Amino acid sequence: MTAPAPAVRVGGRPPGAAAPPRRRRRHLGVYLLLVPALVPIAVGLGYPLVRQLVLSFQEYGLRQQFGQPARWVGLANYAELLGDPYVWAVIGRSVAFCLVNAAVTMVLGVALAVLMARVGAAARMALQVSMLLAWGTPVLASLTVWQWLFDSQYGVVNWLLADVLGATDMRFHSWIVEPLSFYFVATVIVVWMSVPFVVFSVYAGLLQVPTETMEAAQLDGASARQRFWGITVPMIRPVLSVVLLLQIIWDLKVFTQIYVLQRAGAPTRDTNLLGTLIYSYAREFSMAGALATVVLVVTLALTGFYVRRMLKEDEL
Amino acid sequence: MARLDPGRDTDVRTLRIAAAGAAAALALSACSSDATGEEPTTGDGGTDTAEITLWLNGTDTPDELRDYLVETFEAEHPGSTLTIEEQDWSGLVPRLQTALTSPDQTPDVVEVGNTQSPTFTYAGAFADITDMYDELGGDDLLPGFVEAGSADGALYAAPYYSGARAVFYNKDMFQAAGVEVPTTLEEFTEVATTLQANPPAGVENFSGFWLPGQDWYNGAAWIYAHGGELATKDGDAWQGALSSPESLAGLEQVQTLFQSATNAPVDADSNEPWVPFNNGEAAMFSAPTWARWSIDLPQCNAGVDPDDTSDEAKELLAQQQACNEEHTGIFPLPGVDGGVAPVFAGGSNIAVAAMSQHPELARDLLRIIFGEEYQTMLASKGLIPGNTEYASAMGDDVYSQAAIAAALDAKLTPPAELWADVEGQRILEDFFQEIAGGADPKDAAARADQLITDTLS
Numbered sequence: 001m002t003a004p005a006p007a008v009r010v011g012g013r014p015p016g017a018a019a020p021p022r023r024r025r026r027h028l029g030v031y032l033l034l035v036p037a038l039v040p041i042a043v044g045l046g047y048p049l050v051r052q053l054v055l056s057f058q059e060y061g062l063r064q065q066f067g068q069p070a071r072w073v074g075l076a077n078y079a080e081l082l083g084d085p086y087v088w089a090v091i092g093r094s095v096a097f098c099l100v101n102a103a104v105t106m107v108l109g110v111a112l113a114v115l116m117a118r119v120g121a122a123a124r125m126a127l128q129v130s131m132l133l134a135w136g137t138p139v140l141a142s143l144t145v146w147q148w149l150f151d152s153q154y155g156v157v158n159w160l161l162a163d164v165l166g167a168t169d170m171r172f173h174s175w176i177v178e179p180l181s182f183y184f185v186a187t188v189i190v191v192w193m194s195v196p197f198v199v200f201s202v203y204a205g206l207l208q209v210p211t212e213t214m215e216a217a218q219l220d221g222a223s224a225r226q227r228f229w230g231i232t233v234p235m236i237r238p239v240l241s242v243v244l245l246l247q248i249i250w251d252l253k254v255f256t257q258i259y260v261l262q263r264a265g266a267p268t269r270d271t272n273l274l275g276t277l278i279y280s281y282a283r284e285f286s287m288a289g290a291l292a293t294v295v296l297v298v299t300l301a302l303t304g305f306y307v308r309r310m311l312k313e314d315e316l
Numbered sequence: 317m318a319r320l321d322p323g324r325d326t327d328v329r330t331l332r333i334a335a336a337g338a339a340a341a342l343a344l345s346a347c348s349s350d351a352t353g354e355e356p357t358t359g360d361g362g363t364d365t366a367e368i369t370l371w372l373n374g375t376d377t378p379d380e381l382r383d384y385l386v387e388t389f390e391a392e393h394p395g396s397t398l399t400i401e402e403q404d405w406s407g408l409v410p411r412l413q414t415a416l417t418s419p420d421q422t423p424d425v426v427e428v429g430n431t432q433s434p435t436f437t438y439a440g441a442f443a444d445i446t447d448m449y450d451e452l453g454g455d456d457l458l459p460g461f462v463e464a465g466s467a468d469g470a471l472y473a474a475p476y477y478s479g480a481r482a483v484f485y486n487k488d489m490f491q492a493a494g495v496e497v498p499t500t501l502e503e504f505t506e507v508a509t510t511l512q513a514n515p516p517a518g519v520e521n522f523s524g525f526w527l528p529g530q531d532w533y534n535g536a537a538w539i540y541a542h543g544g545e546l547a548t549k550d551g552d553a554w555q556g557a558l559s560s561p562e563s564l565a566g567l568e569q570v571q572t573l574f575q576s577a578t579n580a581p582v583d584a585d586s587n588e589p590w591v592p593f594n595n596g597e598a599a600m601f602s603a604p605t606w607a608r609w610s611i612d613l614p615q616c617n618a619g620v621d622p623d624d625t626s627d628e629a630k631e632l633l634a635q636q637q638a639c640n641e642e643h644t645g646i647f648p649l650p651g652v653d654g655g656v657a658p659v660f661a662g663g664s665n666i667a668v669a670a671m672s673q674h675p676e677l678a679r680d681l682l683r684i685i686f687g688e689e690y691q692t693m694l695a696s697k698g699l700i701p702g703n704t705e706y707a708s709a710m711g712d713d714v715y716s717q718a719a720i721a722a723a724l725d726a727k728l729t730p731p732a733e734l735w736a737d738v739e740g741q742r743i744l745e746d747f748f749q750e751i752a753g754g755a756d757p758k759d760a761a762a763r764a765d766q767l768i769t770d771t772l773s
Binding site for chain 1: 409410413416417435436438439440441520521528529530579581582583584585592670734736737740741742743745746749750753767
């Protein structure tokens with residue numbers, strides 16, 4: 001009912017005075033165009049986030065889900081979580097795991113991308129296909145295979161080490177019963193699964209580096225190393241930062257790989273990361289919500305610097 | 317709706333709106349699916365016709381029994397239908413958490429694992445069926461399961477079936493090592509150790525008794541046998557009880573087994589213990605008695621294609637099963653001073669969903685399930701029926717005898733509201749793994765007790 005009103009008024013005004021309302025109307029149109037994008041975001045992202053925040057200030061468990069009223073407890077959930085040294089230990093572990101994994105993934109991914117840009121067509125095709133297969137295999141299926149590989153009794157890894165390489169004390173070695181070796185196995189799996197994405201993104205970036213520039217640098221006598229660090233890296237920096245940012249976010253909230261490995265027989269409490277710790281609060285939604293909010297804060301703390309720099313680069 | 321506090325009107329109101337919406341939706345769906353020409357009727361009371369849904373988990377309930385339920389229910393309630401939906405055991409708790417809270421999606425009758433029961437009974441997920449206790453079987457119902465299905469003195473989930481654990485052993489290996497079936501727990505350790513010390517030729521990593529590090533389902537029997545508990549209730553508060561002298565006595569015996577009677581991996585759980593047994597890598601394992609169908613000794617394997625359904629193949633399979641059972645013995649785990657040890661019971665409870673729109677029909681379905689005919693059918697399939705009066709229908713072969721003997725004394729996990737959280741955090745898996753790894757039982761038990769107490773409070 002309100003929208004047509006200004007139009008009527010505009011019609012009655014002299015031409016000179018029409019400009020400001022028309023501009024306002026155009027603005028209104030712009031905002032209307034945003035609606036189709038904003039609604040899904042608000043429903044899909046906003047609502048869960050708000051609900052998570054609300055839950056984290058309540059006492060909300062199964063009873064509440066079956067109809068009992070939820071009590072507001074203020075910051076009690078946060079106080080309980082952050083007062084627990086175990087939670088801090090898990091946060092520390094998760095950050096360390098995330099940084100190591102993101103770094104290893106980036107180094108391997110960039111190296112393979114550079115290799116892919118240098119080798120011949122047949123080798124490149126082989127690389128691309130194997131990368132796609134590693135990436136395309138459903139997570140649980142490939143995790144089952146990894147689990148079998150590292151199985152202490154019938155696993156191929158132990159068989160190779162003991163019967164082929166002669167390390168007989170590794171015959172029945174359990175890889176996941178000690179936290180450090182558990183994280184080693186988890187890192188191998190997580191990196192294996194994340195590298196293809198980095199390779200393809202960086203490879204696409206490398207194709208955008210103009211060959212003229214590289215040839216000019218070569219003629220000027222720049223070594224391969226100098227060309228890589230002086231030309232290629234600065235030119236693909238936007239790709240690198242986005243990919244690194246995504247890796248950090250993904251590796252911080254890693255869940256499936258850790259969960260499946262834990263179920264394969266690892267000591268749960270000693271190997272929990274943030275994702276699996278939240279999951280263990282499956283019946284205390286308020287605690288899970290509070291911890292999820294903490295994870296959000298940690299993620300922002302780890303990535304805020306990058307996000308700010310990326311936004312700045314966009315403005316230039 | 318009666319179970320809600322009258323003072324909490326906002327919730328009652330939202331529920332009522334939701335329920336009205338659900339009733340409307342049901343009415344609509346009843347109309348639209350009314351192609352068969354039956355009169356759609358809605359409304360409360362015992363005379364309505366409707367579609368009700370029963371959730372059964374895994375393949376534990378054989379098809380024959382499912383068909384019986386559908387046919388009997390529909391014959392007794394002309395115009396109503398019963399749909400049985402099979403749910404997977406894994407991930408069942410989260411699925412129930414969401415389905416049971418929604419009046420238009422909830423199944424009417426649900427099966428729930430016995431250790432998962434308290435989580436839902438205390439939350440108000442199930443309808444109160446205390447008034448049906450005598451009708452369903454009264455004091456003949458499996459007592460531990462009744463306790464697991466009760467909250468604050470009211471019954472919410474009745475015992476559906478139970479499967480107790482018993483020890484399977486390789487008769488040939490017993491003979492070769494010159495040992496007999498043990499009659500006390502102490503003897504059990506000796507037998508297992510002797511077997512371990514005399515492995516069959518050419519088998520490395522042989523286990524006298526297959527006991528993986530995280531297998532607390534079996535390990536708990538030693539705690540129970542010595543009179544210990546996993547957790548005890550002190551007033552209103554639950555506390556971990558692993559460091560009581562009784563529990564510690566059991567745990568020390570378990571540690572001896574871990575050290576000298578098993579080579580099972582420290583990082584494995586109670587899953588598929590028959591695999592090493594079939595491979596000749598273990599002389600004994602403990603599992604629910606239906607594990608007899610998974611035994612497949614190499615000397616008996618007739619190499620039948622599992623897809624082959626010819627009479628010849630069936631004949632061969634029957635011979636194979638007979639051969640397996642000839643070479644495999646079974647005995648209930650002995651107690652400290654002889655007799656039978658209280659082992660950990662597997663099995664499930666069955667309940668009417670609190671949000672069910674057809675509680676009367678759902679209760680009628682329970683009546684059919686707890687009728688003599690259905691209970692006898694359960695027993696004839698090798699499951700210990702919720703009503704123990706009909707357990708004799710299990711037959712008198714050694715497996716059934718061992719199953720019944722073990723089941724009568726079987727114990728469940730503590731009926732604490734938050735027990736599922738202890739399992740969710742895998743505190744006992746971690747704890748038994750520590751014991752298997754050689755940790756001091758006293759220290760490990762004190763730490764685990766603290767975690768259990770914190771979780772249950």
